[in-house]
Amino acid sequence: MRSFLIILMTTLLSGCVIGYSSPQASFDIEVETSEATELTFEFLTEELGRLGYVQDRTWEEAEPPLGPMPQWFLLRKHFYYAGETTSNRDNYSISVELPGDQDFKSFAICCTVNVRVSESRPGGFSPAGHSFYANLINSIEGAGYRIVKQDEPPPTDNAEYWRVNSMIAGTISFWWLVAWSVFMLLFGELGLFIGRRKFKTLKGHRFGVWLAGVLLATPMPLPSMFMVFPIPNAIGFPFLFAPEMWGHFAWLMVPSFVASTLLSWVYAIFRVRTVKLRGKQSIA
Known part of the structure; x- marks a missing residue:
């Protein structure tokens, strides 16, 4: 009986440590005013929609036990894949963080819109993930936006x-x-x-x-x-x-x-x- 419990606990612990952090890439888009932030977010929403992604409004509509979510939490907008095909479903998770109103009051020109892209797989981004990220960057820069900081996606590790x-x-x-x-x-x-x-x-x-x-x-x-x-x-x-x-x-x-x-x-x-x-x- 004791041997069985030891084996069971070992298996449980080994199962708990088998996990991974989804590889992430991020970049900042420069904005100067609150109006520019809204236009940038509208552009990102439209561009991600073209790729089959829609905004997840679950947290915005939810009413937790302690009341509505704080504004700083809602500044990060999440997108999930909702296209007609399922080839990329759940592969990429995209979030967009908008600067708060206090940032515009403190600085004249300071703010950025942060975009993070993560892929649900171990071993860095897949070749398809690298292509997806590159196409997104090209679309944003092609629209005239300036990227001021960029963390490249991790290389593929098969x-x-x-x-x-x-x-x-x-x-x-x-x-x-x-x-x-x-x-x-x-x-x-x-x-x-x-x-x-x-x-x-x-x-x-x-x-x-x-x-x-x-x-x-x-x-x-x-x-x-x-x-x-x-x-x-x-x-x-x-x-x-x-x-x-x-x-x-x-x-x-x-x-x-x-x-x-x-x-x-x-x-x-x-x-x-x-x-x-x-x-x-x-x-x-």
């Missing part, structure tokens, strides 16, 4: 990309298997009980266990504020009809159903080996 993704894939696979095993122990017995009621053959009993494993025990992603939790499909079944879930978690849901389909049949074979037929015992 070795880091595959190292981190391999560790993440291994951690996800391990916890998926743990979740599936727990769910299968619960719902597999339910499937066996129903199979024995509805079918009188060995294959029928196995089919009941297999069906319960696929339809009820398959782990489904449940997103929360900080992480994604696995839940059995018996609870997450309504999510199958939510387009937003497939848009964000298809890369988890499809492999989950494929793996559960195969493992559930293997489990059914080992779980159901004999069945009584007319007083005789039939062995698989």
Whole structure:
């Protein structure tokens, strides 16, 4: 028992440290007046809209328990991808920080509009990310704006990309298997009980266990504020009809159903080996 707890804690800690900071690039656009700031923001909004990005107004419309968000927090505007295609969805996160009114009162010509671009991947920007950033810079400079400070995107590091993704894939696979095993122990017995009621053959009993494993025990992603939790499909079944879930978690849901389909049949074979037929015992 103690060895099991040590292994479990080691796995938990190893899963916690597998993370990465999304690589970022940033630049400042020079502005002189509040009117210029508004025009610059309108231009950025239009240009990002052309690339398929829209402003996220969630925080502006929210009313937290302590009241509305402070003005300094709302000065940073976030954009997310909402184009018709999904090739770049969630790849790039863009935020624009506007100078506050106090900046204009203190200085005559001082202010900048800060733009940050981050890509949701380890190992620096991808080649597509570098191209996206370069096109955005060219569009801004082509419109006559002056960039006064620029932090270039980090170079592509394929070795880091595959190292981190391999560790993440291994951690996800391990916890998926743990979740599936727990769910299968619960719902597999339910499937066996129903199979024995509805079918009188060995294959029928196995089919009941297999069906319960696929339809009820398959782990489904449940997103929360900080992480994604696995839940059995018996609870997450309504999510199958939510387009937003497939848009964000298809890369988890499809492999989950494929793996559960195969493992559930293997489990059914080992779980159901004999069945009584007319007083005789039939062995698989």
